[in-house]
Amino acid sequence: xxxxxxxxxxxxxxxxxxxxxxxxxxxxxxxxxxxxxxxxxxxxxxxxxxxxxxxxxxxxxxxxxxxxxxxxxxxxxxxxxxxxxxxxxxxxxxxxxxxxxxxxxxxxxxxxxxxxxxxxxxxxxxxxxxxxxxxxxxxxxxxxxxxxxxxxxxxxxxxxxxxxxxxxxxxxxxxxxxxxxxxxxxxxxxxxxxxxxxxxxxxxxxxxxxxxxxxxxxxxxxxxxxxxxxxxxxxxxxxxxxxxxxx
Amino acid sequence: xxxxxxxxxxxxxxxxxxxxxxxxxxxxxxxxxxxxxxxxxxxxxxxxxxxxxxxxxxxxxxxxxxxxxxxxxxxxxxxxxxxxxxxxxxxxxxxxxxxxxxxxxxxxxxxxxxxxxxxxxxxxxxxxxxxxxxxxxxxxxx
Amino acid sequence: xxxxxxxxxxxxxxxxxxxxxxxxxxxxxxxxxxxxxxxxxxxxxxxxxxxxxxxxxxxxxxxxxxxxxxxxxxxxxxxxxxxxxxxxxxxxxxxxxxxxxxxxxxxxxxxxxxxxxxxxxxxxxxxxxxxxxxxxxxxxxxxxxxxxxxxxxxxxxxxxxxxx
Numbered sequence: 021x022x023x024x025x026x027x028x029x030x031x032x033x034x035x036x037x038x039x040x041x042x043x044x045x046x047x048x049x050x051x052x053x054x055x056x057x058x059x060x061x062x063x064x065x066x067x068x069x070x071x072x073x074x075x076x077x078x079x080x081x082x083x084x085x086x087x088x089x090x091x092x093x094x095x096x097x098x099x100x101x102x103x104x105x106x107x108x109x110x111x112x113x114x115x116x117x118x119x120x121x122x123x124x125x126x127x128x129x130x131x132x133x134x135x136x137x138x139x140x141x142x143x144x145x146x147x148x149x150x151x152x153x154x155x156x157x158x159x160x161x162x163x164x165x166x167x168x169x170x171x172x173x174x175x176x177x178x179x180x181x182x183x184x185x186x187x188x189x190x191x192x193x194x195x196x197x198x199x200x201x202x203x204x205x206x207x208x209x210x211x212x213x214x215x216x217x218x219x220x221x222x223x224x225x226x227x228x229x230x231x232x233x234x235x236x237x238x239x240x241x242x243x244x245x246x247x248x249x250x251x252x253x254x255x256x257x258x259x260x261x262x263x264x265x266x267x
Numbered sequence: 268x269x270x271x272x273x274x275x276x277x278x279x280x281x282x283x284x285x286x287x288x289x290x291x292x293x294x295x296x297x298x299x300x301x302x303x304x305x306x307x308x309x310x311x312x313x314x315x316x317x318x319x320x321x322x323x324x325x326x327x328x329x330x331x332x333x334x335x336x337x338x339x340x341x342x343x344x345x346x347x348x349x350x351x352x353x354x355x356x357x358x359x360x361x362x363x364x365x366x367x368x369x370x371x372x373x374x375x376x377x378x379x380x381x382x383x384x385x386x387x388x389x390x391x392x393x394x395x396x397x398x399x400x401x402x403x404x405x406x407x408x409x
Numbered sequence: 410x411x412x413x414x415x416x417x418x419x420x421x422x423x424x425x426x427x428x429x430x431x432x433x434x435x436x437x438x439x440x441x442x443x444x445x446x447x448x449x450x451x452x453x454x455x456x457x458x459x460x461x462x463x464x465x466x467x468x469x470x471x472x473x474x475x476x477x478x479x480x481x482x483x484x485x486x487x488x489x490x491x492x493x494x495x496x497x498x499x500x501x502x503x504x505x506x507x508x509x510x511x512x513x514x515x516x517x518x519x520x521x522x523x524x525x526x527x528x529x530x531x532x533x534x535x536x537x538x539x540x541x542x543x544x545x546x547x548x549x550x551x552x553x554x555x556x557x558x559x560x561x562x563x564x565x566x567x568x569x570x571x572x573x
Contacts, residue, residue: 034285034479064431068474068483090298117286120480125286162377180302183291227369228305246373282478 025049025100026107027058029070032118040118042109043067049104055095056084059110059122072122079236082172086122087111092177092234113173115183129173132189136197136215141208153205166199166244168237175231175241187220191231191241194222198244201251217252225249307358308365314358321352367392420487426472430487433471437464437490437497445501448515454505461501465494498541503531506543512558524555 024046032040045066047058056074063070072095074084079097086095089109100108116124146153175191182188197216201209216222225245232242279285296302328339342348370392371385444457468491475483509523510516529545536542559567 032287033477034287035279035281035477040287040289063483064429064435068429068431069477071475071477071480071482114289115291117288119284119286120477123480125284180295180305183295226305226309228302229369230301233301240372243372243375246369247375250373284479 023049025058025104027055027062028107028109029059029062029122030111030118031070031121032112033069033120040112042111044107049100051101053100055086055088055093055098055100055108055110058100058108059095070122071120080170082170085113085172085174085177087114087177092174094172094174094236097236114177115179115186116173116176126173128186129171129176129190129192132193133171133196135189136193136200137208137212138196138200140200140203140206141211142205143207155204159204162204163199163202166195166202166239166241169195169199169239169241170237172236174234174236175239178230178234180228180230181224181226185220185224188224189216189221191225191245192239194225194248195239195241195244198248201248213252213255216248217256222249222252308362311358311362314355315362317351317355318359363396367396416484416488420473420484421476421478421481423472426470428467428471430471430473430483430490433464433468434486434490434493437461437494440464441497441500445497445504447513448517449504450516450518451505451508454501458498458501458505461494461498465498468494499533502533502541503543506531511555522555522557528555 025048027045027047028042029045030040031037031043045062047061047066050057054077056077059070059072059074063072072084072086074096075081076083077096079094082094084095085092087093087110088095088098089103090111092113095110110122112118112122113124116126116128119125140153169192171192173192176182179188179191182190194216197212200206201212222245225242227242227246229242232240235241292298296306325339328335343352367389371388374388376383376388440457440460444453444460471487473483473487475481504514504516507514507527508516508519509527510520511522511527528548530548532544532546534542534544557567
């Protein structure tokens with residue numbers, strides 16, 4: 021069994037470099053190591069100037085998303101043994117501007133998340149004294165899958181539409197909107213429809229399906245978008261046939 | 268401290284970000300087999316449209332009488348047309364199969380609180396397709 | 410602005426120094442894990458305290474690999490290491506001071522709980538000369554009075570004793 025494995029890591033310092041470039045490192049090969057362990061080894065023992073994001077190291081925070089051999093992955097959940105003995109190429113998350121080494125700029129994603137109004141919207145709020153909004157387990161099951169998103173942005177790195185058209189709202193944001201649309205406590209579906217059924221909303225999606233493949237939490241954003249396309253189309257037909265429909 | 272600047276790259280200003288935006292190649296769809304399958308699936312819509320046009324022309328020539336229909340058939344016997352129709356047929360098949368397999372992701376049905384399994388929705392599409400094809404075939408081959 | 414200048418001088422622009430942040434952090438982790446685990450003795454704590462003093466000295470001799478101004482995670486790690494060494498010192502100092510066992514602080518050389526002297530919060534202060542002193546803050550019992558932590562059959566005996 022090999023003792024070491026090669027890692028090719030993108031380096032980019034805006035102060036010194038014009039463009040990112042790959043740098044090779046030799047890292048000990050342990051069967052139970054993930055790519056994040058290798059990156060931490062590089063930073064601790066080989067080159068402390070490597071910058072990257074990570075936090076929980078167990079696949080729940082969504083910080084450590086990077087491209088590993090061209091696929092968007094959580095580096096804390098991707099084993100070196102999957103790629104051994106060949107070299108492992110670690111690059112910053114695709115389709116986002118690179119700030120430094122493996123760190124990307126994610127403001128665009130944050131803005132899009134907020135754009136879809138990801139909170140419970142009600143016509144009349146209940147006061148605290150009136151108690152909670154109650155929900156049965158069956159009602160929870162309807163939207164639970166879409167609530168599992170950890171905002172890791174792997175789906176944006178997998179989506180060619182987002183790569184070609186940065187205005188696209190994106191899989192995670194639309195799945196989040198669906199999570200609220202299908203929540204029995206929410207009454208804001210109409211408000212969100214105006215935001216989502218624009219050209220850069222759901223209609224920019226061409227159902228490539230890569231987002232669902234990349235998702236580490238099985239949120240199925242592609243499914244969410246297609247379901248919403250059906251809903252939006254139905255609403256459009258209804259508005260044609262019944263123009264005085266209740267708002 | 269030396270600075271390496273490419274032509275046209277912006278200069279770095281201390282304490283200000285200088286992001287690097289990677290260009291997406293025009294040939295992005297050749298990177299992965301899955302992307303190529305996707306682009307072919309989308310292109311198959313052109314062949315579907317072609318099939319529709321040919322079918323409409325066929326019906327139109329039927330309406331114009333047996334001579335018109337014979338002329339239409341002769342035009343179709345051309346080997347180039349046969350090849351084109353064969354390729355179109357394959358693409359239409361590809362289109363149909365991918366469409367039916369993806370349909371359950373968009374049409375989520377709930378029966379009695381539980382979600383209808385994906386395979387069932389896909390299968391019912393195939394069955395409906397076969398049933399309608401059988402009816403049409405019976406009419407044509409009568 | 411002064412803090413900004415201090416950080417730059419002390420960390421970013423320093424070029425002499427032979428220690429790395431990661432090495433000191435690893436050794437601190439080992440020192441505390443060995444000396445100040447759940448089961449600890451005066452000796453092990455004393456060793457940990459000496460080790461930490463050494464590490465704090467070595468910390469002033471560190472140099473960073475990363476001098477960049479953009480997303481410099483090594484700089485953050487260096488600052489956090491300084492604070493972590495202080496916290497480690499506080500832990501060890503209070504553990505040495507507390508000559509009893511209570512909860513996750515089990516002194517094998519003082520196995521009993523001592524409510525007369527140590528039913529208090531310990532506060533650590535930094536003296537002007539760099540050493541530290543421990544002071545006490547009284548505890549206000551609201552809901553759970555201190556009691557023996559027992560499991561299994563012993564709980565029944567304890568309940569009987571308490572009249573439950």
